[in-house]
Amino acid sequence: MLEPAYQADVVVVGAGIAGLAAAQRLTSAGMTTAVLEAAHDVGGRMATEKVDGFRLDRVGRLMSTSYPELRLTPGLDALTLSAFDPGVLLHSDGRRHRVGAAASQGGARGALHTVRALASAPRPPSAPRAPLGTAVDQARLVAALARLAGTPADRLLARPESPSPSPDGRAPAARGLSARTVDGFVRPLLAALMCDPEPAVSGRGADLALHFFATGRLCVPEGGAEVLPHLLARSLPAGTVHTGVRVTSVSTTSVTTAEHGVFRCRAVLLATGARTAAELLPGLRVPDAHPVTVVHHTTDEAPATGGALLLDADRGGPVAHTAVLSAVDPTRAPAGRALVSSTVLGPPPADLDTAVRTHLARLYGTSTARWETLAVHHTPEAVPSVRPPYDPHRPVRLLAGLYICGEHRDTGTVQGALHSARRATDALVADLGATGSLHRADPVPTVPRAA
Numbered sequence: 001m002l003e004p005a006y007q008a009d010v011v012v013v014g015a016g017i018a019g020l021a022a023a024q025r026l027t028s029a030g031m032t033t034a035v036l037e038a039a040h041d042v043g044g045r046m047a048t049e050k051v052d053g054f055r056l057d058r059v060g061r062l063m064s065t066s067y068p069e070l071r072l073t074p075g076l077d078a079l080t081l082s083a084f085d086p087g088v089l090l091h092s093d094g095r096r097h098r099v100g101a102a103a104s105q106g107g108a109r110g111a112l113h114t115v116r117a118l119a120s121a122p123r124p125p126s127a128p129r130a131p132l133g134t135a136v137d138q139a140r141l142v143a144a145l146a147r148l149a150g151t152p153a154d155r156l157l158a159r160p161e162s163p164s165p166s167p168d169g170r171a172p173a174a175r176g177l178s179a180r181t182v183d184g185f186v187r188p189l190l191a192a193l194m195c196d197p198e199p200a201v202s203g204r205g206a207d208l209a210l211h212f213f214a215t216g217r218l219c220v221p222e223g224g225a226e227v228l229p230h231l232l233a234r235s236l237p238a239g240t241v242h243t244g245v246r247v248t249s250v251s252t253t254s255v256t257t258a259e260h261g262v263f264r265c266r267a268v269l270l271a272t273g274a275r276t277a278a279e280l281l282p283g284l285r286v287p288d289a290h291p292v293t294v295v296h297h298t299t300d301e302a303p304a305t306g307g308a309l310l311l312d313a314d315r316g317g318p319v320a321h322t323a324v325l326s327a328v329d330p331t332r333a334p335a336g337r338a339l340v341s342s343t344v345l346g347p348p349p350a351d352l353d354t355a356v357r358t359h360l361a362r363l364y365g366t367s368t369a370r371w372e373t374l375a376v377h378h379t380p381e382a383v384p385s386v387r388p389p390y391d392p393h394r395p396v397r398l399l400a401g402l403y404i405c406g407e408h409r410d411t412g413t414v415q416g417a418l419h420s421a422r423r424a425t426d427a428l429v430a431d432l433g434a435t436g437s438l439h440r441a442d443p444v445p446t447v448p449r450a451a
Helices: 015-028 135-150 155-158 179-194 205-216 227-234 276-278 352-364 416-433
Strands: 008-013 033-037 048-052 054-057 081-083 088-092 095-100 111-115 219-222 242-245 248-249 254-257 261-270 289-299 308-312 320-325 338-345 372-384 397-398 403-404 447-448
Touching: 008 015, 008 254, 008 416, 015 261, 015 416, 033 054, 054 289, 054 338, 054 372, 088 179, 135 179, 135 205, 155 205, 155 276, 179 205, 179 308, 179 320, 219 248, 227 248, 248 276, 261 416, 276 403, 289 352, 308 352, 320 352, 338 352, 397 416, 403 416
Parallel strands: 008 033, 008 261, 033 242, 081 447, 088 308, 261 403
Antiparallel strands: 048 054, 081 219, 088 095, 095 111, 248 254, 254 261, 289 338, 289 372, 308 320, 320 338, 397 403
16 A cells, blocks of 8 residues: 655644644744644634724733743744733722832842832821731732742742642742732732632642742733734744634544545644544543633723733722733724723623723722723633642643644643643654754843833
8 A cells, every 4th residue: 555645744733822833843843734723813812803993802811021932932033022010000998009029120139019009099097008918918928929939930830739729729839928918919910810710729820820920021912912823823834824624533644624625644733722622532631711701991091000900909890900901012002092901700790891890990090981892802711720730731742643732731821832832842753753943042022111
């Protein structure tokens, strides 16, 4: 019998950032690669809708300037990151307090600069304390963030994982902090970083999220989330990515599609979401995933919070975090208009618009009655759960010739998706053999906004 003619060395199923990053690495290693995507555009959940000059992300994923995979992934040389103001704003008892990791400004020694109240009225003597608690509580938080900033990420992930969540949901690094500090700062921050409304997240996952917060600046891609996958797709050889192609079955040497027959190959890399991967490979475990709803508003007068991420320490409404995103990235709104993007975690309330507007009015201290709603994006399975016991590096080699990657195999973040792609391609190249380089170390430009 004649050997089948290979149409590509590797067929990658899925053109999200994990699949596109994997294709970049395989191409750099000298392998011919075909990327098959069922949708009519690349990017998956990293999509951006364009409405009247606004750029509206479907799932508002927060990133960090300290994500190493942004520097190590081929094809992202032109990526520019728009940074939030250092740290976060915490809304508590009707006032806003700025809490920022000093590491995000160039070093972990200070670890925290606290507390600048932004409310215009003077604080009454009987008013409750700041959400971080006493000066001693703040000093303990300084020390905890400094320890996290100075601990390498691989050491954090190597720590033993608790088999079940701790009763109070604290990350290991948060042990020793006061209940007020945990409730007022650690929990709302972790909810924003991990898109998880529950406090009982994985200790290792929580420590890693806080590590990236303490060592970098929170950021978003300039121009919208879609910029990242589009950069990866454009830098691949012409004809590599095929959109509108539905894959119906996979094996170690072929991929069958509904419209274009069979693609023969030497290996297959699944880079879809976890549920789609399980449909192609029955028996594959599907981790729980959290729903996320993003509500975009516009107003002609931006709230006076600058380019800060605003969290509600009191958790008095459905909004987990919000920001005047046009102050962080001016390319996301036309001149003279402000874009306010807010994220609701978990199932949205029935009266979503009213509940969100009411909550935003309290957080920003201004009426939202005249704000225009641009879009409401609800994604039922937006972000994989990071609940204990949690394996941050789930296997990427299923069989010789069959591999898998995606944020559901790693830390449930953009960093995790890119890192899983690197692990999968390293395993694939080791099995098949290839020539070329799989690594890049060019810096990613960052555009910080004034505090």
